[in-house]
Amino acid sequence: MRLTDIAVRVEDGAPIAAAPERNGGLGGGVTAILAEIAAGLERLTIAGNTALIDLRSLPLSPDDREELRLALGHGEVTATLEAQGISTLRETAVAGVWWTEHRDQEGALTAELLDIALTPPILAAHPSDVVMAAAALRRRLGTTSPPGSPVKGAA
Amino acid sequence: MNDVTIDAESRTSQVTAAMKGFAHEIGALSAFRLESCIHCGMCADACHYYIATEDPQYTPIWKVEPFKQAYKREASAFAPVFRWFGFKPAVTAEQLAQWQHLLFDSCNLCGRCSLICPIGIDVAALIEQARHAMFDAGLAPEELYRKAEHQQRTGQPEASLEPYREQLRGIGEQFGIPLPIDANEVEVMLCVPRTDIEHYPAAVAALGLVMQHLGVSHTFRSDALVAENYGYYAGGKEWQRAISLRLIEQAIACHAKVLLIPECGHAYTALRWEAADLYGKELPFKVMAVTEYLALALAEGRLRLGKADIGSVSFQDPCQLDRKGGVTEAPRTLMKAMGLDLREMENNRSFSFCCGGGGGVVDIERAAPLRYRTMEIKLREIDATDGGTFLTGCSDCRHSFDDAKRHFDWDKTPQSLLELVAKSLAPPRAAL
Amino acid sequence: MSMDWLSFARGPALKVAIGVFFVGVVWRILGFALLRIRREHSRPRSGLLRYVSIGLFATATRSWPHPQFVKRTGAGEALGYSYHMGLFAVILLFGPHVAFLCGLLGIHPWPVLPSSVITGIAVVTATLFAGVLYRRLTSRVMRLLSNFDDYFTWFITMLVMCTGLATSAHLGARYETLLAIHILSVDALLIWFPFGKLMHAFYIMPSRALNGAILARKGAPT
């Protein structure tokens, strides 16, 4: 039984006042994040290094988060990753910006990030895994790998 | 310096003894005053010596600085601490010598500083006490010391051609006004400023005339003719007591009910407020200033005054009578009764500036230049009232203004209020 | 058992300070108050009740210069009173100060001003207090009169003000070090209190009343 499963009753259930209607403009927080994303994208194009923005450490109210989601929009690719729980990586309308949500086996949100990269690094297979996979495949085929390849026979 | 003959070494011991005396004699009230000063410097803004010269040494509380030092070193709660750690050095003769100029030449004991102190300290009272210590240290100015000694011994501040008793009888004959001397069993005992006997006989005659008009038994006493008290000026407490005792004993001798203080400021302070303490118990008679007495007589209808058509006047309130003595309204009642148009000065009644001559300063030769420079404030204020006649209520003031008249070639001449009262008695008894 | 500066300042140092304060104040006051009081034998111009009440009234009238003097000393006194009022406001209306006083006296705390308002008042007060030193240094009269006590008392009081401000602004060091320094400076002020001009806090009202009554006894103005 996890702590979060204990039933909690809010006594004076005063409805949380709706956030003041923003007059069309973006909230201060969201603007700042978009600026950082833009800078990240520029660094990506020029120097090619990826970046990660941890959304949970930023002081975003639920409205800010929703506004950011609307501001970034929806892209074409949605990837799901099943490892130690489900993670969804959605490409946003802004090319090179991916909205990543990691969840653990119980489905609890363990991290929420914005990946600024051509493709999120976690998706790509890791070279050492590929080396091992190749060797394993060779073993299954019963043949040895061609000379000069990094794979030295069976693992 | 008094007894200038004694050498420096015994001078120092005399100063040390005087300062120890001051500190050890100090009572709770004076100690409290010395304790509570916070060095805010505002008393300077009340003192006409500072206002005229802008010289910080004339700050009133600075005049008692060495005595504060002596008190803290000898008699205050932390005296032992101050002595052992040397926080407060002993007052030296050289240091105290410079204070003669501050405590005598540049202080009229006018009490204006006591009205401004935000802590409420009676600075003037402290200065009077400081003068006692200066006297004990042999540092009273020569003129005041000599006159005080002469007066306590002979009753007159200075030897005169004729003894004042003869001069007084002469004035009586000159003005044809009976001036009874040495009568007994009288209602009122009179005395006069020796300045009036020598310079302003009309004022003496006026006093006699007014008393005759009131028809109340009165007399002068030849052993106590002089109202002034040079012991008070010089700071010699014992001599001040001796001089006051003359008047007290004579008043008791003639069973007077009232001892009348003539137009003289410090005489009122010395007799009305300080004599009883020096005498040791309450005086068996009342002490009244002449304006006070006449205002009372006016109120009781015993004094009848006619209108004096001399146009507008301005009036110098004597500091010791008005600011320090509380006799403010009496002269004004008399002037109103005589129908005078009194033009008040900018600083008037209890806040008026001093004539600059009081506190014995007019007698000190070397103090004259500073005195003249300081009097300019007063003279400007008097001229500003453009009152016709200038009246004074004290012979020292009158003497000081006459002196200023010669020095500045001033267009006004100080007139005595008492003389004016004598001239306006209704019906006029005898032409003056 | 090591004791950090804050516990030292709030504990033994404060105890010593309050001890020295009370011993010093009573010692100094009785040191002069029990000296001989000379009775006045001259006849008072009015009844005892009248001149004593005039004396008591003088504690109010003498707290502002008479009209004849206000032109010359009004500014000085205004400056003095304004920083006094600022200082008392900060001491008596700031949460932690009220907690300190009510903790010591065991009384129920009273409502306080917001800390930001207090900081504003404190900054103004400290500036005015610096103005007081400027006046003392530039006025020839005050410079002549001023001795160690005047400057040291100013320094101690300014130290208390500045360390208080630094603590609330959490400026320059860890909070507990700043608070310790602030409380230690208050301890220093309490220890110096009886030996310097701060005693005027006890002297000012009795002095005005006593001297006022003596003058009123003669019918003279106060």
Add this chain to the structure above:
Amino acid sequence: MNSRATVGEMLRQHGVSRRGFVKFCTATVTAMALPPWLGAAMAEQLSKGPRPSVIYLSFQECTGCFESFMRSFSPTIEHLIFDVISLDYDDTLMAASGDASESAMATAMKDNFGNYILIVDGSIPTGASGACCTAGGRSAEATLREAAKGARVILAVGTCSAFGGIPFANPNPTHAWPVSGIVGDKPIVNVSGCPPIPEVITGTLLQFVTTGQIPDLDEYRRPKAFFGNSIHDRCYRRPFFDAGQFAKTFDDEGARNGWCLYELGCKGPTTYNACATLKWNGGTSFPIESGHGCLGCSEPNFWDKGSFYEAQSTAMWGREGESQRKPLAEFAGAAIAAGAVLGVASAGAGRLRQHEREKK
């Protein structure tokens, strides 16, 4: 499970894919408010090297810190033990006991001499030549000195091991000392708190395991990442402090409205910890949020810094908890009496002098 295997190989044996491990590291790093890219770097670094050996020594302690260590939510203890570190000795957790557990410790120390991480929990009593806390006949002090020789870093977890804590408080009957009082020649990282926040313990440990360096420390050798700010500066009730709204009792209107607890003894201003940001029990709340003032448990000597229920600006007077008025009244009374005696003596001497002068 041979501790020589690299973390990567060991993970695969557990069916934990590389991406799963990157996810785990990223979650750990973001939970500790560290820069998110560190997650991937951490996964890379860890999977290459062997799992660092960790020895957990508990001395004069209440196991509160270990409970907290166990309760850590984001990288749960199972992850830690099996994925990231090799907890070779922990007398509370390990199945073995007696000689078996002692020998396990000995071998761990020998095998990883100079490389293992020593975590110490609880203060080290030196009174009665260490008899107050012994395991297997050996005093805590001896065990610590011996274990410290081969340690790469010593993590003093909890205020007891960091500053002496409760045993060290006045009168300190067992002559207890913090780790820094016993060991001088090894880098020590103090993770104070009574107990420390779970994430702070695991966070500090992981930060060291990942980067291999000591994180930058404040003057009490505590990681600035967690102990850099005072609770007061990060407290969500600070606006009430600034507005001068204080709760006067634990059940008055102020307390119900969640006003500042300064006047109820909160030690937030002088206490440096991550409670106000990381909070406890997986971010649920922290002492002030639950309506009780901070006790200052992560500061040295917090037991001896005056009552927990007196405002921090009050005087430390009289005995704890009692109102200060009575002791102050007595003390002031005595001082006034002393002053009176001195005053009367001084004035008396003055009057005596005056009397003698009059006689002359």
